[in-house]
Amino acid sequence: MKLNNKYWILTILIILSGTVFGKKLLLKTTERDTPVNTEITEVKKGETVAYFAAGCFWCVEAVFESVDGVKEAYAGYSGGTKSNPTYQQVGAGLTDYAEAVEVVYDPTVVSFETLVRVFFGSQDPTTLNRQGPDIGKQYRSIAFYENPKQKQIIEKVIKELNRTTYHGKIVTEVEPFEKFYKAEAYHQNYVVNHPDNPYVRRVSIPRLNEFKAKFPQYLKK
Numbered sequence: 001m002k003l004n005n006k007y008w009i010l011t012i013l014i015i016l017s018g019t020v021f022g023k024k025l026l027l028k029t030t031e032r033d034t035p036v037n038t039e040i041t042e043v044k045k046g047e048t049v050a051y052f053a054a055g056c057f058w059c060v061e062a063v064f065e066s067v068d069g070v071k072e073a074y075a076g077y078s079g080g081t082k083s084n085p086t087y088q089q090v091g092a093g094l095t096d097y098a099e100a101v102e103v104v105y106d107p108t109v110v111s112f113e114t115l116v117r118v119f120f121g122s123q124d125p126t127t128l129n130r131q132g133p134d135i136g137k138q139y140r141s142i143a144f145y146e147n148p149k150q151k152q153i154i155e156k157v158i159k160e161l162n163r164t165t166y167h168g169k170i171v172t173e174v175e176p177f178e179k180f181y182k183a184e185a186y187h188q189n190y191v192v193n194h195p196d197n198p199y200v201r202r203v204s205i206p207r208l209n210e211f212k213a214k215f216p217q218y219l220k221k
Contacts, residue, residue, distance in 0.1 A: 041102060041182075047071055048107055050115050051078055051144040051177050053098035054123040055131025059204045060101045062191040063122040063211050068220045069110025074102040075183040075190065079142050079175060087184055093136045100142070102180050110218075113153045118218055119143060120161055122211040126169040132203060144177035151176075 043049060054060045057075035064073040077085050080097030090097045103115060123131055123141060131139045145151040154174050162168045182188075190197075191204045212219060 041072075041074065041104060043104060044071075046106060046108070047104055050103045050105065050112060050150075051100060051180055052103065052115075052119045053079060053100040053140065053142040053144075054119060054125075055099070055139045055141070056134050056199075056203065057099040057101055057183065057187065058190040058200065059131075059207045060099075060122070061189070062204060062208045064101060064103045064115070064118065065189075066208065066212060066220060067105075067110060067115070067118055067218050069107075069114075070103055070105045072104045074104075075187040076100055076102055076181050077183065078144065078177070078180045079140075079173075085181060087187065090138050093138055096137070097181075098138055098140050098142055099183075100144075100180065102182070112150055113157065114218065116143060116154055116157050118211075118215070120157060120170075120172070121215055122207065125161075125172045126166055128171045132207070141172040143172055143174050145174065146177045 041049065052060065052064075061073045061075045064070050076099075077090050077095075077097040078100035080090075080095050082089075082095045082097070085095045085097050089095050090099060105115065125141050127141075129135065129137050129140045131141070143154045145154055151174065158170050158172065158174070162170050191200050191208070194200055195205070
C-alpha cells in the first residue's frame with residue numbers, strides 16, 4: 001500500500017508528542033530501561049517531608065534544592081494509582097501519575113508554608129495540565145497535604161494568590177498524599193549532572209534562575 005505525505009507527517013507528530021527539545025529522546029536506552037527506585041526515603045531525626053508536582057521534575061527538584069532548609073529533593077511520581085510506574089509510562093501519559101518531587105527539609109529552618117510559596121512562586125499555577133512547554137496531565141500542578149493543617153495552609157496561600165496575583169485563575173489541585181515512587185536513578189539531580197542537555201539549558205536552568213531572581217530571601221546562603 002502506498003502511503004501519502006499526510007500519513008508520514010501524522011506519524012512523525014505522534015512520535016514527537018510529549019517530547020520537548022529532545023527531553024525524552026536523548027535518554028540512553030539503558031537508562032530508559034532502569035527500574036523505578038521504590039525505596040522509602042530515610043528521614044533523619046528533626047527532618048520531615050513534603051510533596052509537590054509542578055511540571056517537569058528535573059526543574060522542580062532543582063528549585064527546591066536551592067531553598068534554605070531543604071536537605072534533599074527527589075524526583076518521582078505521585079497522584080496516581082498504578083504500582084511501580086515507569087518514566088516511559090508516565091511521560092507518555094499512560095498513567096494518572098504526575099511528575100512530582102519529594103522534599104526533605106528541616107522545619108526549624110524552613111516552614112511548610114514557605115515551601116508552598118516556593119511551589120507557587122516557581123511555576124504558572126494557572127495553566128491546566130501544562131507547565132511551560134510540557135503538556136499533559138503528567139505535568140499538572142498538585143500540592144499534596146498529609147494532615148488538615150497542611151491543607152489549610154495550601155488553601156490559605158491559594159486564596160491569597162488568587163486575590164493578589166492570579167485573579168482567581170489558579171488551577172492547582174489540592175490532594176491528600178497517598179504514595180510516592182522515586183523516579184529512576186538517572187533522573188535524580190538531573191540538572192546538576194546534565195547541564196548541557198538541551199532541555200535543561202533551554203527550560204530547567206532559565207526556570208531556576210527566574211525563581212532565584214524573584215525570591216532571593218528563600219535561597220541557601
